[in-house]
Amino acid sequence: MKFQLKRLYFQIILFFTANLGAVGLKTGFCYPFLYCQACPAATSACPIRALEDSVYKQSFEWRFLVYPLLIIGFFGITTGRAICGWACPIGLLQRGTSRVARKVKKHPIAQKLGKYRGEKYLRYTKYIMLIGFVFLTSLLIGFIFTDICPVGMLVGTFPILILNPGKFVPNYFFPVALVIFILFIVLIFSIERGWCRYFCPVGALLGPFNKVSMLHMEVNTEGCLHCNVCSYICPMGIDVPNMHRDPECILCGKCVTTCPEKLIRYARA
């Protein structure tokens, strides 16, 4: 079986695992990826929600701070950011939109933007999101990320509105969240893994673990043809031959299967 097809099956199985609440299984774990516990079928809690709870308006609930970080830390140390490429349902969604995003990528304007030097700095936005919109706003004002999160809108708001017609009305944040959700949809259809690259706060938590994770990608640059096929195929837009434990790498393995010289491989320790 082709490697990427195996990954797809794995993602689909984990999508169902993340939604076992549909058959009544509601656990007390936190997901190691971004998925909303308000989804009627959710199995576990969103780690971001737990982190927000931990500092909400200067209250300090240390359990909600440490608990999700330990879960993310465990997966981070063992597999790095592979969770994004192999387990996250939003990653699976973006896999579905990648075909369109790849077509958009060929457009001259997109190519020009892709060569924009500042693009790599835009990737720091997710760290700003994590510190600013998850911790600081929760500490000083209240939930902001939760109120506008497009993932909550996708898997929480819409299913609840469909399953409970007439039971709910939009709250104060709904119009803002709807605009952000539309921008999220535009983003994932126009930039491959756009959400993971620039905005996902769980990606920001997992990314640095790539530097120390047991599982990582290894590129043997000796014998490299510099064909750049690996970088072209990379959904995260990484310069693959020059990456060394790049925090952006989601270990999807597309470069492994694409390299004509088979110089890229998964490595342990």
Add this chain to the structure above:
Amino acid sequence: MKKSFVFQITAVLLVSGLFLGMVFAAHAYDETQARIVEVLCLSCIKLEPKTIREFTFKTENNAPHPYFVTENLIKGPVFLDYSEDVCAGCEVMYPIIKQLFNIEFGKQDMFSATVTFNHVNITFISINLDHTTDVLENSFPLYDKDEIGGLPMFTIVTLGYDHGTVRPYYTTLYGTLNVPTDADRTAILQEVLKESIEMYQQNKAGYHPD
């Protein structure tokens, strides 16, 4: 053996050990399940439950009303204020409730009092689901009339006449009551309380708790 591998193994063991400690000693698993997974986060869904002010006799699975409600109904209607620590809607409603009944209580307090509204005694019980007893907590799904599962939730239990018997009759209001201002919210609560007092006074003579 490589230094980095030793570091990774140590880190995995440390994280796993701490995780198990969090689950079994600090009850993080139970807390997460009870406080995050099983309570509908209204902020996450950017929605407010529609407040339908209809009174009903029907509790969840037709379960009997708890003792603390049936006993207090002898004195007058019962007002149950359900909240939790981390809840934006509860913070909006907290000062309104205090002002409505002219009472002072902490958000995390297990608090109950007999208050007077329109010269009638009402039993007010504040139930913060993060700091309460099992008996009070178990009444939450019982009175979740529209099966919302979200907070804040306000239940007013009064008496109603049902096929020849007088029984507890209640309504439940959710969230910030779908109105924009505190004055509107206060007005809604006052109207519902007046309505429940009227029903209570019509039926109290026939009420005999089991």
